[in-house]
Amino acid sequence: MAELNGGEIIAEYLEKEGVEYLVGIPGHGSTNLLDAFNDSDVEVIQPRHEQGAAHLADGYARASGKPLAVFTSIGPGATNTVTGVATAFVDSIPMVVFTGGPQTHEYGEGILQEIEREKPGDFPSVMEPITKQSFVVHDVERLPRILRRAFQEALTGRPGPVHVEVPMDIQGAVVDVEIPDPERSRVQSRPGGDPESVAAAADLLADADRPVIVPGGGCVLSEAWDEVRTLAEYLRAPVSPTFQGKGVVPEDHDLFVGYAGWIGSTAANELASNADVILAIGVRFSDLHTSSFEPGVSFEIPPSELVHVDIDPHEIGKNYPVEVGIQGDAKVVTDQIHDAVADRTEPVETDDNEYYDEVQRRWGEWVEMVEARRADDGVPMSISRVLAALRESMDRDGIVVSSAGQPQETTNPEFPVYEPRTNVSCGGFSTMGFGVSAAIGAKLARPGRQVVAVEGDGSFLQTNQEVACAVQHDVDLVYLVLNNHGWKSIRNLQVEKYGWDRVLDTEFDPETDIDYLKLADAFNVEFAERVVKPEALGDVLDDAFAHDGPAVVEAMVRPDDPDSGAIVTGEWDLADLEN
Numbered sequence: 001m002a003e004l005n006g007g008e009i010i011a012e013y014l015e016k017e018g019v020e021y022l023v024g025i026p027g028h029g030s031t032n033l034l035d036a037f038n039d040s041d042v043e044v045i046q047p048r049h050e051q052g053a054a055h056l057a058d059g060y061a062r063a064s065g066k067p068l069a070v071f072t073s074i075g076p077g078a079t080n081t082v083t084g085v086a087t088a089f090v091d092s093i094p095m096v097v098f099t100g101g102p103q104t105h106e107y108g109e110g111i112l113q114e115i116e117r118e119k120p121g122d123f124p125s126v127m128e129p130i131t132k133q134s135f136v137v138h139d140v141e142r143l144p145r146i147l148r149r150a151f152q153e154a155l156t157g158r159p160g161p162v163h164v165e166v167p168m169d170i171q172g173a174v175v176d177v178e179i180p181d182p183e184r185s186r187v188q189s190r191p192g193g194d195p196e197s198v199a200a201a202a203d204l205l206a207d208a209d210r211p212v213i214v215p216g217g218g219c220v221l222s223e224a225w226d227e228v229r230t231l232a233e234y235l236r237a238p239v240s241p242t243f244q245g246k247g248v249v250p251e252d253h254d255l256f257v258g259y260a261g262w263i264g265s266t267a268a269n270e271l272a273s274n275a276d277v278i279l280a281i282g283v284r285f286s287d288l289h290t291s292s293f294e295p296g297v298s299f300e301i302p303p304s305e306l307v308h309v310d311i312d313p314h315e316i317g318k319n320y321p322v323e324v325g326i327q328g329d330a331k332v333v334t335d336q337i338h339d340a341v342a343d344r345t346e347p348v349e350t351d352d353n354e355y356y357d358e359v360q361r362r363w364g365e366w367v368e369m370v371e372a373r374r375a376d377d378g379v380p381m382s383i384s385r386v387l388a389a390l391r392e393s394m395d396r397d398g399i400v401v402s403s404a405g406q407p408q409e410t411t412n413p414e415f416p417v418y419e420p421r422t423n424v425s426c427g428g429f430s431t432m433g434f435g436v437s438a439a440i441g442a443k444l445a446r447p448g449r450q451v452v453a454v455e456g457d458g459s460f461l462q463t464n465q466e467v468a469c470a471v472q473h474d475v476d477l478v479y480l481v482l483n484n485h486g487w488k489s490i491r492n493l494q495v496e497k498y499g500w501d502r503v504l505d506t507e508f509d510p511e512t513d514i515d516y517l518k519l520a521d522a523f524n525v526e527f528a529e530r531v532v533k534p535e536a537l538g539d540v541l542d543d544a545f546a547h548d549g550p551a552v553v554e555a556m557v558r559p560d561d562p563d564s565g566a567i568v569t570g571e572w573d574l575a576d577l578e579n
Contacts, residue, residue, distance in 0.1 A: 001178050006140050006171040007036030010098065012179045013147045014042050019069050021045050021060070021444060023053040027073020029100025029113065032171030034071065042069075045444075045473060048465040050077050052437040054084020054161075055463070057095040059438025062424045063399060064445035065223065067094040067154055074100040074168070075113025078123050083431060085161045086130040090428035091244060092221060094159040096150050097131075099123065101167040104138060127163040134163040140173040148185045156187045158312040159221055190222070190329035193309065193336055201279070201307040201324045202340030208277035210355055211237040214260070215330075217244030217427065218282015218310060224331035225249070225420045228281065231338040236348040237279075238359045240268040242289055243412045245282070246423035251416035257363050260298040261289040262572040263413050266369075267362035269298050269569055277323075279337070281309045282330040285319040286428060291570035293319065298570050309333045369567070370414055377534045380558045383410040383482055383565040389537035390452065390480065391415060393545060397422060398450035401439040403459040404430040406489045407482050409566040411454050422449075433463030436479070440470050443477045450545055451477040458487040461514065467523045470550040478544045479552045484559040485510050493574070520552040527551035 004012065010033060014022065023045045026034045037044050047053045050072050057068035072078045078099040088095055101121055102111050108120030115122040124134040132153045135146045146164060154162040193201075205211055215228045219241075225248045232239045232249065238257040239249045249256050258265025260272045272278065273296050283289075291297035305323040308316045309330060316325040326333055350356045374388035383406060394400070400415055401424040402408040408425060417423045424442050426434040439453035460481050470477060491506035508514075520528035527547040529540045531554065544551035558565070 007033040011036040011040040024071035029074030050080035052466040055437035056441040059441030063442035094154040103169040132160040193326040193328040193333040206344040212275040216242040216283030222330040227334035250418040262570040292573035393541035403434040
């Protein structure tokens, strides 16, 4: 037992959890909490906006699998985290967010920055739909238990962000307390699948002529990449991950066939829509992934028989009927299915295998199409050409980070990654500005890896203040800003739906647009270069990665690429209106 105040309890508990960094911006509602970290081994990282704090923690967790802690003051500091926390929640990324709150004896009195018209101290209601759980600490003696519960919720089952509101007086209140051991409240095993369901899934896969394996973000979260690859190689089944599953198998593996969906590969869409059995592991089946559920475009379930594995039963059967639904951990269940399949059939060979030959042919056709785009030396440059140069400059295990918009729409399907946790990209919430801070988090998590944030100019501007955080903390990463003077993915949507004469509010005037080299200089970035011609890309990117510290590379890309520069192979229902 030791006499500690609320802030000190939090600091000591984070140390026990092995949390490396506390990320946030102080305010009058968090001074007692923050003061304790003057004497803590947990390093404090100073972002410039609370949204950036949440994105930084998100990027760190995606790159490492481990959570960070975020802190804010009361009121607008707390509400500023909402976009970042929602981004993490939709993609099941763990973090713990501490916010200040009104003093317990003043709840409901409308003190500075309190939300109280519906009920006293009502900010936790804002966090409820975007966190796994939201706690309020009404008594400092309960704080150790709540901390233990918060991390337990964030890390077990389907991971996600958890919110803890700590009122100002609770942060400073002193109590004799023992800090709990996190390991003694943590699940020590992973849930496996029901044996009968596993057997039924194995029966289907052993008898399948055209199986397809679809690993999603759940395979990354559970670190199931070895199990997925082993099963795929046993069955010689093509693997078509979701975008959140990028890296589960290397993209130069002979069974990798790209991504299904609106901007997926022709190979993946053809193979997945004609599969007799689909094994989906940790997958949500979103509209972009399924071509808005249009039968026969990306999937056709039924007649394809679906085996759906997920730790969260909410996802099983939500969007497609299942032949076999298995609740359980992706890593464990995939291994169970492999063992059960091996009991039923010998490994599938590649010789005289028409299906395997078809997989190679379809993938080869797609690669040929993409390679032609990568070799385009036109000016202004295509995004594909920039990404080709980036891949050449990066190490095989380098980490690429992307936000929403045109760069992500080209990076996800066209930029190959070869190892797990090397693609950090906001998924279901598709958040502009995500990458500026998420890249900082990824580099803090993996300091020995190259890290690049591929950002559109419109996205970069939404959170560009976080470059100051990278400079202050000397985070060695590259910001690759693809400048096409606007929010052109949405501009192109306006053109497609309404025509060029209805374009509104989506273009930047090149004559008055931001000078990104001056912006980089204002942030004290020592390396900043603008690239116009593709032949200069390689050397500039090599120099940017060699530079010790943050670097900005602005690539001038085509402002008017059709389909936003992506290859549209599927469909996406955006409720087109008749003119």
